[in-house]
Each structure stands twice: as C-alpha cells, then as structure tokens.
Amino acid sequence: MTEIGTSDASPGDADLRASDGRVPGRRGLATRQRLLDATRTLLDTVAYRDLKVVDIAREAGTSPATFYQYFPDVESAMLALADDLGQAWHEDLTRLVTNRDWEADPDEAAHRVADGMLEFWTRHKPVLRVLDLGSMEGDLRFRDIRTFLLAGATTALTDLAAASDCPGDPQASAGVVVGMLAHVANHQHGLERWGVSHEDLVDTVAGIIRRTIVGVA
Amino acid sequence: MTEIGTSDASPGDADLRASDGRVPGRRGLATRQRLLDATRTLLDTVAYRDLKVVDIAREAGTSPATFYQYFPDVESAMLALADDLGQAWHEDLTRLVTNRDWEADPDEAAHRVADGMLEFWTRHKPVLRVLDLGSMEGDLRFRDIRTFLLAGATTALTDLAAASDCPGDPQASAGVVVGMLAHVANHQHGLERWGVSHEDLVDTVAGIIRRTIVGVA
Amino acid sequence: MTEIGTSDASPGDADLRASDGRVPGRRGLATRQRLLDATRTLLDTVAYRDLKVVDIAREAGTSPATFYQYFPDVESAMLALADDLGQAWHEDLTRLVTNRDWEADPDEAAHRVADGMLEFWTRHKPVLRVLDLGSMEGDLRFRDIRTFLLAGATTALTDLAAASDCPGDPQASAGVVVGMLAHVANHQHGLERWGVSHEDLVDTVAGIIRRTIVGVA
Amino acid sequence: MTEIGTSDASPGDADLRASDGRVPGRRGLATRQRLLDATRTLLDTVAYRDLKVVDIAREAGTSPATFYQYFPDVESAMLALADDLGQAWHEDLTRLVTNRDWEADPDEAAHRVADGMLEFWTRHKPVLRVLDLGSMEGDLRFRDIRTFLLAGATTALTDLAAASDCPGDPQASAGVVVGMLAHVANHQHGLERWGVSHEDLVDTVAGIIRRTIVGVA
DNA sequence: GATGAATGAGGTTTCATTCAT
DNA sequence: TATGAATGAAACCTCATTCAT
Numbered sequence: 001m002t003e004i005g006t007s008d009a010s011p012g013d014a015d016l017r018a019s020d021g022r023v024p025g026r027r028g029l030a031t032r033q034r035l036l037d038a039t040r041t042l043l044d045t046v047a048y049r050d051l052k053v054v055d056i057a058r059e060a061g062t063s064p065a066t067f068y069q070y071f072p073d074v075e076s077a078m079l080a081l082a083d084d085l086g087q088a089w090h091e092d093l094t095r096l097v098t099n100r101d102w103e104a105d106p107d108e109a110a111h112r113v114a115d116g117m118l119e120f121w122t123r124h125k126p127v128l129r130v131l132d133l134g135s136m137e138g139d140l141r142f143r144d145i146r147t148f149l150l151a152g153a154t155t156a157l158t159d160l161a162a163a164s165d166c167p168g169d170p171q172a173s174a175g176v177v178v179g180m181l182a183h184v185a186n187h188q189h190g191l192e193r194w195g196v197s198h199e200d201l202v203d204t205v206a207g208i209i210r211r212t213i214v215g216v217a
Numbered sequence: 218m219t220e221i222g223t224s225d226a227s228p229g230d231a232d233l234r235a236s237d238g239r240v241p242g243r244r245g246l247a248t249r250q251r252l253l254d255a256t257r258t259l260l261d262t263v264a265y266r267d268l269k270v271v272d273i274a275r276e277a278g279t280s281p282a283t284f285y286q287y288f289p290d291v292e293s294a295m296l297a298l299a300d301d302l303g304q305a306w307h308e309d310l311t312r313l314v315t316n317r318d319w320e321a322d323p324d325e326a327a328h329r330v331a332d333g334m335l336e337f338w339t340r341h342k343p344v345l346r347v348l349d350l351g352s353m354e355g356d357l358r359f360r361d362i363r364t365f366l367l368a369g370a371t372t373a374l375t376d377l378a379a380a381s382d383c384p385g386d387p388q389a390s391a392g393v394v395v396g397m398l399a400h401v402a403n404h405q406h407g408l409e410r411w412g413v414s415h416e417d418l419v420d421t422v423a424g425i426i427r428r429t430i431v432g433v434a
Numbered sequence: 435m436t437e438i439g440t441s442d443a444s445p446g447d448a449d450l451r452a453s454d455g456r457v458p459g460r461r462g463l464a465t466r467q468r469l470l471d472a473t474r475t476l477l478d479t480v481a482y483r484d485l486k487v488v489d490i491a492r493e494a495g496t497s498p499a500t501f502y503q504y505f506p507d508v509e510s511a512m513l514a515l516a517d518d519l520g521q522a523w524h525e526d527l528t529r530l531v532t533n534r535d536w537e538a539d540p541d542e543a544a545h546r547v548a549d550g551m552l553e554f555w556t557r558h559k560p561v562l563r564v565l566d567l568g569s570m571e572g573d574l575r576f577r578d579i580r581t582f583l584l585a586g587a588t589t590a591l592t593d594l595a596a597a598s599d600c601p602g603d604p605q606a607s608a609g610v611v612v613g614m615l616a617h618v619a620n621h622q623h624g625l626e627r628w629g630v631s632h633e634d635l636v637d638t639v640a641g642i643i644r645r646t647i648v649g650v651a
Numbered sequence: 652m653t654e655i656g657t658s659d660a661s662p663g664d665a666d667l668r669a670s671d672g673r674v675p676g677r678r679g680l681a682t683r684q685r686l687l688d689a690t691r692t693l694l695d696t697v698a699y700r701d702l703k704v705v706d707i708a709r710e711a712g713t714s715p716a717t718f719y720q721y722f723p724d725v726e727s728a729m730l731a732l733a734d735d736l737g738q739a740w741h742e743d744l745t746r747l748v749t750n751r752d753w754e755a756d757p758d759e760a761a762h763r764v765a766d767g768m769l770e771f772w773t774r775h776k777p778v779l780r781v782l783d784l785g786s787m788e789g790d791l792r793f794r795d796i797r798t799f800l801l802a803g804a805t806t807a808l809t810d811l812a813a814a815s816d817c818p819g820d821p822q823a824s825a826g827v828v829v830g831m832l833a834h835v836a837n838h839q840h841g842l843e844r845w846g847v848s849h850e851d852l853v854d855t856v857a858g859i860i861r862r863t864i865v866g867v868a
Numbered sequence: 869g870a871t872g873a874a875t876g877a878g879g880t881t882t883c884a885t886t887c888a889t
Numbered sequence: 890t891a892t893g894a895a896t897g898a899a900a901c902c903t904c905a906t907t908c909a910t
Contacts, residue, residue, distance in 0.1 A: 028893095133350055137346070171412060175408045176421050179401055282903080458869085610847065610852070631820075720895080875906090877904090882899090
C-alpha cells in the first residue's frame with residue numbers, strides 16, 4: 001500500500017557514544033538517562049525557550065560538564081528524548097489502530113483509538129509539544145522522528161480507509177485524523193476549561209475518526 | 218446561545234506605554250511597529266528559541282535600547298504580535314463562518330471555511346505557531362489571546378452545530394474542528410511532502426467540518 | 435579666636451545657570467526645586483548607590499532631559515541639596531549654641547543644644563548621610579559644605595570651651611562633641627531598638643556636652 | 652548583666668555556597684578571598700557608589716563571570732567583607748574593653764580603649780564606612796553585622812558603667828561612646844586638617860569615655 | 869522651558885563550554 | 890566517570906546623555 005514517507009528506518013539508531021568517543025558503560029548510561037529524565041521533568045514546568053543546560057544538570061543532580069559528556073546541546077537531548085519516544089511507541093501506536101475489529105464494531109474501535117491516542121499524547125505532552133514545534137519550524141531531525149513515530153498508525157489508518165468506503169482520499173484522511181488527535185490532546189485543557197467534558201471530547205473525536213476513516217454514518 | 222468562555226473582552230485593550238511610563242506619540246508608535254514587523258519577519262527564518270533582542274533591533278534598524286523602550290522582552294513582543302492578530306482577525310474569522318448559506322449548500326460553505334481557515338493559518342503561521350506553543354505551555358496570556366482570536370468562529374460553529382442535526386455535542390464539535398484546522402495548517406507542509414495534494418487536504422477537511430457540524434452525510 | 439578651617443565663604447554661591455547658559459526664570463527655578471525635592475524624597479527610600487537620574491526625573495514628574503538642564507549629574511544635585519542645607523542652617527546651628535545662658539544653667543543649655551542638634555540631624559538625615567559619606571570618602575566639595583555647615587556651631591563651642599574650665603583641648607572637644615551628635619542622630623534608630631529610650635539618649639548626650647565643653651561635673 | 656540586644660549569634664554563619672549551589676573547595680575559596688581582597692583594596696580609592704563588578708574582577712585577576720560564581724552583586728561582597736570583619740574583631744573589641752584594670756587606673760584604661768578603637772576604625776575605615784552607610788540606610792543585613800561587631804564591646808562598657816557610678820543610663824552611655832569613637836575615627840582626617848593634633852583627639856575622647864562610663868571627674 | 873525619542877556606551881548577567889583533576 | 894572551577898563570548902539591560910521639536 002501507500003508507503004510514501006514511511007521511512008521505516010528508525011532515526012534513533014544513532015550510537016550512544018559519549019563526547020570523548022568512549023562507549024558508556026552501565027553507570028554512564030544511567031547518568032545519561034538521568035539527564036534525559038531531568039529534561040523531561042523540567043519541560044513540565046519550564047518553557048522550551050528557557051530550558052538551559054545548567055538547569056538540566058542541576059535537576060539531574062550532576063554538573064554541566066557531565067551533561068556535555070552525553071549531549072552536545074539541549075536540542076540534542078530533546079532529540080534523544082523524542083527519539084526514545086518514537087522507539088518505544090511506534091509499535092504500540094500501530095497496534096492501537098490495528099488490533100481492532102473495525103468491521104464488527106467500528107464505533108467501539110474508533111473509541112479505543114481516540115482514547116488511546118489522547119492518552120498517549122497527554123501523557124507525553126511536554127516532549128511531543130517540542131517535537132511538534134521542531135517539525136513545524138522545519139527542523140528535519142524532528143520531522144523524521146515525528147514521521148517515524150506516527151508512520152505505523154498513519155499507514156494503518158490509510159490502509160483501513162482505503163479498504164473501507166471512506167468518503168475521501170485515504171492518505172489525507174489518515175493524516176488529518178492523526179493531526180487532529182494530536183491537537184486535541186494538546187489543547188484538551190483549554191477545551192475542558194471552556195466547558196467541554198472529557199467524555200464529549202472523546203465521543204466527538206471518535207465520531208470523526210469513524211466517519212472519516214470507515215465512512216459509516 | 219452558548220456563551221461560555223466567550224469572553225468578548227479583547228485582551229489587547231491594555232494601553233500602550235513605553236518602559237518609562239510615558240504614552241508614546243506617533244513617532245514612537247511607528248518605531249514600535251517596526252520592531253513588531255521585524256519580530257514577525259525573523260520568525261519566518263529563526264526558531265523561536267533562538268530569537269534575540271539584538272537581532273530584532275538590528276532587523277528593525279534600531280538599537281536594543283530602543284527595543285526595551287517598548288517591550289520588556291522578546292516574549293512580550295510576541296504577545297503584542299499575537300494580540301494584534303487577535304484584534305485584526307477575530308471579526309473576520311467569525312464572518313468566515315457566519316457569512317455562508319449553510320442550508321442551501323453546506324458543502325460549498327464547508328469548503329469556504331476550510332479554505333479560509335487554512336489560508337489564514339498558513340499566512341500567519343510563524344506567529345500562530347508561537348501562540349499555540351505558549352498556550353500549550355500553559356501561559357495564560359497566550360491562552361487568553363488564542364481564546365479571543367478563535368472565540369467568534371468557535372461560537373458561530375457551536376451555534377450552527379446546535380441548530381443543525383450535528384451528531385455530537387455542539388461545543389466539543391466546534392472546538393475540535395477549529396483545532397483540527399489549526400493543526401492541519403501547521404503541518405500542511407509535512408502532509409504535502411508525504412504525498413497528499415492540497416486539494417485532497419481541503420476536501421478532507423471540508424468533509425469533516427460538514428459531517429461534524431452540519432451532520433449531513 | 436580659633437578660626438582655622440572656618441572658611442566663612444559659603445560654598446553655595448555657585449550660580450544657578452541652566453546647562454544651556456540661560457539664567458532660569460521663575461518657572462525654571464520651580465522645576466529645579468522640584469528636582470531637588472524629588473532627590474531628597476527618594477533618598478528616604480533608596481540607597482544612595484542606587485539613585486539614578488531617571489528616577490529623580492520621574493519622581494519630580496519630569497523627564498531626564500529636563501534634569502540635565504539644571505544639573506550635570508546626580509552628585510551635583512546632591513551637592514546642591516547639601517549646600518542649600520548649609521545656607522539654611524549655618525546661622526541657626528550657630529545660634530543654637532550661642533543663644534544660651536551657659537553660665538546660669540549649663541545643664542539646661544546643654545540639653546537645648548543636644549535636643550536641637552539631634553532634631554536637626556534627624557530631620558535631614560538622608561541628605562546629611564550622603565554629605566557625611568562624601569566627606570569621609572575625601573570629596574572636597576562635600577567636605578567644604580560640611581565644614582561650612584558646622585563651622586559656626588563648632589567655633590561657638592570652641593570659644594565656649596576655651597572660656598570655661600573645660601578639661602581638654604577646646605577645638606578637639608568641640609569637634610568631637612559635634613561629631614558625636616551627628617553620629618548619635620544617625621544611629622538613633624539602632625540605639626532605640628537596642629532598648630535605649632530617647633530621653634536617656636538626650637540626657638546622656640547633654641551630659642557629655644556639658645562635661646566636655648563647660649567642664650562642670 | 653545587661654543582655655538586651657546582645658544577639659550572640661554571629662550573622663555570618665551562613666554557609667558559603669557558589670551561585671550554582673555547590674560548596675566551593677579550596678581553590679574556589681581562594682578565588683573568593685581574592686575577590687574580597689580586591690573589593691577592599693578598591694574601596695580605598697573608589698567611591699562606593701562607583702564600585703563595579705568589572706573592576707573588582709579585574710583587580711582580582713579574574714573575570715566578571717567568576718565574580719558571579721561567588722557573589723550575586725557588589726553589595727553582597729560588601730556584606731561578606733563586613734561580616735568577616737565582624738567575625739574577626741568581635742572578640743578583640745570586647746577584650747579591648749575588658750582587659751583593663753579600670754579600678755586601678757581608669758584614665759590609663761580609657762586611653763587604651765580610645766587608642767585601640769580609633770586604630771581599629773582607622774585601619775578598616777573603607778569597609779566600616781560602607782557598613783555604617785548601610786546601617787544608616789536601614790539595611791538590616793548591614794545593621795545586624797554592625798550590631799554583632801560592636802555588641803561585645805558595647806555590652807562590656809554597659810556592664811562597666813552599671814558597676815561604676817556613671818552619671819547616666821549605662822546602656823545609653825555605652826552606645827553613645829562607641830558611636831562617638833566610630834565617628835571620630837571616620838572624620839579624624841578632617842579634624843586633624845582643622846588643626847587638632849592626634850594626641851589632643853585621643854585625650855579628649857579618652858576623657859569623655861572615662862567621665863561618661865566610669866564617672867570619675 | 870520642556871520633553872519625546874533615540875541611542876552609545878558600558879556594566880551586568882548568563883551560559884555554554886572547556887580543562888585539569 | 891564525574892565535576893569543581895574558570896572563563897570567553899554574547900546577550901541583556903540600564904542609563905546617562907543628546908537632540909530635535
């Protein structure tokens with residue numbers, strides 16, 4: 001089926017070599033991970049624009065010098081974080097779409113997808129936010145990661161759309177639906193403050209998915 | 218009529234004052250505007266994270282000192298820019314939804330809305346991108362501006378949905394649709410590079426709008 | 435009698451010309467005065483180190499540009515302020531010492547002097563504080579003003595000491611006594627917070643004056 | 652024993668930390684000390700108002716960035732300097748008053764105290780000047796340090812006064828005497844230029860101490 | 869006589885980055 | 890492997906200062 005853009009080569013195969021060329025051992029990897037965790041944690045609170053190496057190091061309980069043993073700059077740590085996410089979730093997101101019996105109960109399937117996607121996006125909001133920003137700003141490294149992360153799910157939706165009597169272009173439908181999920185998750189807070197209940201939100205989104213992809217009124 | 222969240226008080230009514238407390242005259246306002254223009258221009262090229270006062274000043278043909286007469290920092294300039302956008306487009310976006318004959322030709326109406334929104338979002342992408350980021354990061358000042366900008370259109374869609382036999386909750390539907398438009402516009406480039414034609418995109422989006430809001434299969 | 439250092443030429447005869455050479459008219463003088471008042475007012479709150487032209491101008495309800503019409507810098511405004519004080523009080527301080535019947539009731543006389551001096555110093559604390567600092571730091575312009583301000587009173591005390599059976603060198607005694615008064619006034623707050631009542635303070639100081647100058651046990 | 656205000660908790664027990672929160676090691680402490688020395692040195696020449704971070708750094712043979720590792724601003728360096736003085740001299744000043752045989756030879760004792768105090772104040776004039784200014788301007792941090800520095804000596808004098816037949820309130824007497832010493836030391840130069848010999852000065856001051864504290868005519 | 873407006877100049881402050889330990 | 894410590898470089902920001910109106 002349509003495979004364009006589905007570069008299945010995961011971007012994250014980059015080696016984890018430390019700045020001095022040595023391959024980090026167990027302790028080193030732990031430090032690296034602590035730095036990534038610190039980065040993620042800070043993103044909950046701090047605007048991406050204000051995220052600094054010093055802060056990450058302090059949050060991780062280590063020194064800036066150590067940070068530079070593992071990442072050349074903040075952006076790279078972000079890339080690593082995003083990439084980890086891609087590695088970890090590519091499969092799961094794909095299965096989220098695939099493992100449904102769309103024929104038997106499309107409504108139920110759509111609900112599961114909506115629910116799962118929203119939850120995924122909400123849980124990883126801080127990182128995904130930056131991933132999105134990077135993509136929008138045209139940074140190809142971020143874009144590739146984003147593509148890889150969503151490729152499985154998007155392709156699955158495309159295939160599904162193509163196989164059903166979906167009312168429009170399968171690819172476009174899949175792309176738009178996935179984007180919508182991302183956006184809704186990111187602005188969920190705003191929508192709920194505006195008086196929309198979480199349940200209504202999921203219903204609405206599920207409805208759009210079903211009608212857009214499977215086409216059953 | 219659903220009025221929740223429709224704070225019609227525009228956030229931007231704060232009086233314009235220079236940093237020393239004085240109200241700027243014509244010359245000052247012109248300078249201020251040049252600074253805003255420069256900021257917008259730079260955002261086309263430079264990542265928000267890398268936007269510096271020095272650069273804005275240079276681009277505007279002034280000195281940093283002058284920048285600080287009008288804005289306390291880059292973020293504030295961004296707020297002003299976003300706010301101007303809100304002031305300028307609140308009405309137009311509302312009309313974009315309202316001035317359609319949804320009954321006679323819902324498809325045509327939906328297309329117009331999709332087209333108009335996408336174009337608006339595309340034209341002002343750099344500023345809107347930051348506005349979105351700020352909102353997502355929880356900055357209330359950005360959020361208020363975003364709310365105001367979209368309030369008219371969203372409310373209009375809500376009313377429309379409420380008046381038609383839309384398949385779900387009117388508010389949720391309107392909110393989701395508007396968000397989708399924003400997202401699609403922002404990631405249009407990615408989608409098109411992925412092989413989706415602009416036409417297909419508009420068709421798909423228009424279809425979703427129609428089915429979600431007006432509910433005509 | 436001892437006249438050393440008693441340069442009776444008042445330092446403050448400097449002309450009030452504005453920076454552009456014109457002699458200010460009534461309106462100009464009023465502005466100048468407002469600037470001085472503002473300076474004095476700010477010194478109540480702001481550390482001398484942090485006193486800026488911009489702040490003075492704002493406090494006076496004018497612009498920095500106007501400030502520069504009357505004073506070349508903050509220090510000069512301070513000098514003017516101190517000088518005004520010298521002009522205004524030189525005589526009074528002298529009389530404070532002179533107009534007493536030291537022979538009839540030295541205790542009463544000493545009390546009056548103590549009281550009067552403390553009050554004077556307390557009332558003008560902010561300016562006198564800077565005057566003192568300038569003197570201590572060796573700035574001759576401040577020193578001259580300080581000398582002029584205190585000359586009359588110090589000389590009077592010196593003469594008094596010389597005429598009485600004061601236990602030490604008249605000049606030294608007079609100088610030390612005046613200094614003590616200044617210091618006590620400046621640190622009154624500290625002393626009172628330490629549990630010393632104002633009355634005890636005045637009594638003690640008066641006692642020292644009497645014993646040091648007039649020498650009556 | 653009069654204990655009012657004798658907060659024996661030295662203000663300077665705060666632990667030394669670099670700006671990034673780490674506890675400095677030997678090398679760091681040496682640098683910190685060099686910065687303090689540089690500050691003290693400059694104060695001999697430069698008015699407090701004109702003391703800048705850049706200059707201190709240069710004088711210390713480092714960069715401004717290094718300064719900021721140890722102090723947030725010039726004022727804090729001054730506080731540290733004053734505090735060190737307090738730590739170093741609190742005891743000595745106390746002993747200066749205590750280690751005298753006031754009964755056997757009050758005049759000799761008073762002379763020693765006068766001499767010692769004047770010398771102390773003269774030697775550390777630049778720092779003490781700023782300490783005094785800070786106190787006068789109401790800065791509590793400076794005030795606390797000043798209190799601690801003088802507490803021992805002042806209390807000793809108070810006790811002495813209480814035990815002798817001093818003519819006034821013991822506390823007030825002690826406070827005033829100590830203040831007088833400070834002031835005389837600071838303005839010694841002026842007084843001497845005015846024709847008062849150093850010897851006369853010490854005599855006068857000693858006389859005042861004796862008569863005020865011990866009360867022996 | 870007053871002041872909006874602009875800005876040069878310079879101090880402040882941060883931060884990424886390195887190096888020796 | 891980790892990190893104290895130092896610092897160049899760069900951005901920030903303020904302020905004194907000027908000038909045209």
